[in-house]
Amino acid sequence: MSRWIKFFLAILIGLSAGLYYAWLVNPVQVVDTTPDTLRIDYRADYTLMVAEIFEMEQDPAEAARRLGRLGSEPPAQIVQQAIIYYEQAALPVSAPQPDLARLIQLRDALQLWNPTTSEGTGGAP
Amino acid sequence: MNERRGPWYLLTGLLIGLALGVLYGWVVAPVSYTDTEPHTLRDDLKDEYRLLIALAHLANRDIPRAQTRLALLQDDNPADSLAAQAQRANAAGRSPEEVRALGQLAAVANAPAPGIPTAVPLTVYPTPSDTPPATATLPPAASATPTRTPVGNSPTPRNTATPAITGTITVTVTATRTPTPTSTALPSPTPTATPGTFILDSRILACSTTFTGPLLIVRTFAKNGNGVPGVEIILNWLDQEEHFFTGLKPEFGLGFADYQMTPGLTYTLRLADGSQLIPDITAEQCDPGNGILIWGTLELTFIQP
Secondary structure, eight states: OOHHHHHHHHHHHHHHHHIIIIIIIIIOOSSSBGGGBBOHHHHHHHHHHHHHHHHHHOOOHHHHHHGGGSSSSSSHHHHHHHHIIIIIIHHHHOHHHHHHHHHEEEEEEEOOOTTTSSSOSSOOO | GGGTOOOOOOOHHHHHHHHHHHIIIISSSSOOEEEEEEEBHHHHHHHHHHHHHHHHHHHOOOOOHHHHHHHTTTTTTTHHHHHHHHHHHHTOOHHHHHHHHHHHHHHHHOOOOOOOSSSSSSSOOOOSSSSSSSOOSSSSOOOOOEEEEOSSSSSOOOOOOEEEEEESEEEEEOOOSSSSOOOSSOOOOOOOOOOOOOEEEEEEEESSSSSSSSEEEEEETTTTBBOTOOOOOEEETTTEEEEEEETGGGGGTTTEEEOOOOOOOOOEEEEEEOOEEEEEEOOEEOSSSSSSEEEOOEEEEEEEE
């Protein structure tokens, strides 16, 4: 076997060893994450919690501040993503109509809400 | 000449391979966290998540849903975490509503909830195979159709059933729940304070060594005998005012609250729901029977008639 073949085999073995160590022996422990990295179903539930609270508080500024944790998109768009999720993934099975209604109510309120004229925190951080 | 090089070129290859792996992992395709789960959140963001759960529970009174959500945070003891957070929030001067929400959820967080499946939040959470989700366009809804796959690695709620909470008074939680969680809000078995309905039932100076210091203990009970968490208590003295809540120490009962008094001060107490004013509350000493005076524990018990 030529030296070059052995040399590249050694590189492959080194790569394999690195991946074995990184994936099996000492895999990445995900800690200290932020809500914007949450999986879609958790994001949808996070949004639903905000909608449930909004139903009680009727405070769009506070809802927008909470939704700001999920990313920099406009709050109404974040809610719309959750609505799409529930419509496409959850509704055919569990039909959470009240939840969907809450989300729609929140989305509509956020679409009308103007952070520059409202009192309070004035939007997402 | 080649024979004199020896096998060092193999080691060189290994090192180059390792270096390439690290370069690829750190520069070309560094780790980016997506699709994480709530238990991986930073501690302060976990607190925020927990508060959201508590406020949502305050709004919908859906205990199974709140318990399922709490399980996602994988706290060793959700009730303890909530109670501790409630006390931190109270000490930090957060809004009474937040403290009450955390306290009330702490009181029911470990209550038995039969039939909660090992599902992630709510009932069915299929995960679209392609994340992030379809680009949202404000109404009408987008037309993307994600592939549905069942959620495979969902955390299992770890509610430890503790139907009886033992303290000075034993309070038994008798919560009836739907065997499977639904997305509709359920009526809550949580006893909640109804404005203006508490009256002082007893005022006792206990002389025991169970609690130390000049302690004021307030207990609130519903008509059915269950402790009532989340009752706001207002204590006034001189020109100062202190607010605290029942239910922040569920290990002593759902309707339990305590306050360390300062000897020499005279307090006035009332419940925030507008119940009667209790004046002349002071730290008093008593003899437990061995001739040595200790600070007694003043226990005020409120009931709903």
